[in-house]
Amino acid sequence: MELDVLGLGDETQRVYTTLVGLPRSTASEVAKACGTSTSAAARLLSVLVKSGLATRSATRPPRFTAAAPDVAVTELIQERERQLDAARSLVRRLAVTHREALRVGDPGMAVELLSGYEDISAAVHRITAGARRQIRAFDRPPYVDRPGSNLENQRGRQRTGVTHRVVYDRAAVDWPGRLRDDILPSVRSGEQARVLARLPMKLVIADDALAVIPFSLAPGGHLAAYLIHRSPMLTALEALFEAEWQRAAPLEDTGPRGGRPDRPDPDTLALVRLLASGCSDTAIARTQGWSRRTTQRRIQGLMTELGAATRFQAAAQAARRGWLP
Structure with missing residues (x-):
């Protein structure tokens, strides 16, 4: 029957479904309705009471009432889900042990398959935490972990001398709040960041020992x-x-601290570098705290100043003037 998955046998389910329509019934009344003996009905009613699916009165003889199905059965479902989650967690731990045991037996095994959010996230955290020299990464959506959630861990690794070099896909830079709240703070703490219009895939490499790549690009x-x-x-x-x-454009912290007397004002430098990185108008406006109209006006003014007909030409002219690294 339908509730077998919750650990309720067929007879128990039959008594419960009968009791739902016969509140305040005695064991003999339930037995008659179910076509079973009174002793069997009394035993099954006791099971229901222990499971929280029924209540028993203090009268003689006792009378039984079914607990509200939408509450009682849902609680059983939630308890079974908790048990399944615990089982899944155990399976994941055993899978890691199994893979490591296989590698001990076969050190030449080069590739392991990771499946599921938790396995992938754990593997990335494990290999980055174990890095001693450098971490190299391609960063592009979609994401397993929330962007920026690893910023403090990264800062900690950089303080110990681990170099971080990251190439960002333009879509990553355009991600709402990403540039301001994650990428630029990472650059300020020592990350070397560059941007490409499009990356071939996501990638994390720890030292020259381990890497994680997606199973599929679909x-x-x-x-x-x-x-x-x-x-x-x-x-x-x-x-x-x-x-x-080598192909990517450098992305640097362009805040006021980065300005120099022989260069344009910090806002103009910021605009030039964001344009060179391939950022959209929306991403530039969000990063600089400008309105879209102000952003477009500043871009047009910059292009006029540089004698450029396109954004690409503006970036090239700025590079010739030494405004870009």
């Missing part, structure tokens, strides 16, 4: 991932990162 592919150990595949991923790093 929608939903970020919910499974590969953990890559030291191997020719990891060497290829390192080469890919370095090639994209």
Whole structure:
């Protein structure tokens, strides 16, 4: 029957469903309605009382009333969900142990499959926490963890001398609040950041030992991932990162502290660097705290000053004047 999954046998369910329509019934009345013996009905009613699915009066003979199904059965469902969550957690721990045991037996195994949000998040945190020299990453949506949630951990690693080099996809820079609340604070604390219009995939490399990449580039592919150990595949991923790093435009902290007397004012420098990074008008307005109209007016004024017909030309002219690193 339908409630078997909650640990209720067929006879128990039959008594409960009968009692729902016969409140304040004795065991003999329930037995008659169910077509069973009074002793069997009394035993099953006791089970229902212990499970919180029925109440028993203090009268003689006792009378039984079913608990409200939408409350009592929902509580049973929630308890079973808690048990299933505990089982899933155990399975995940056993899976990690199993993978590590396999690697001990087969050190040449280069790739592990990670499945599910928690496995992927745990693996990324594990390899980044274990890094001793550098972390290299491609950052692009969609995300497993909330963007910015790892900022304090990153700052801690950088204080110990771990270098962070990150190439951001333009979509990551355009993510609401991301540039102001996460990327620029990371740069201020020592992160080396660059931007490309489009990255081929997400990637995290810890030292030259481990990497995590998505299982698939299709929608939903970020919910499974590969953990890559030291191997020719990891060497290829390192080469890919370095090639994209060379192509990307630097992204620096452009706040007032970054201005120099021989350069334009900090707002203009900020605008030039954000344009060179490929940021949209919306992202620039959000980062600088300008309205969209003010942003467009400033961009147009900058292009006129530089004699540029396009945003790309404006960035190129600014680079020639030494406004970009």
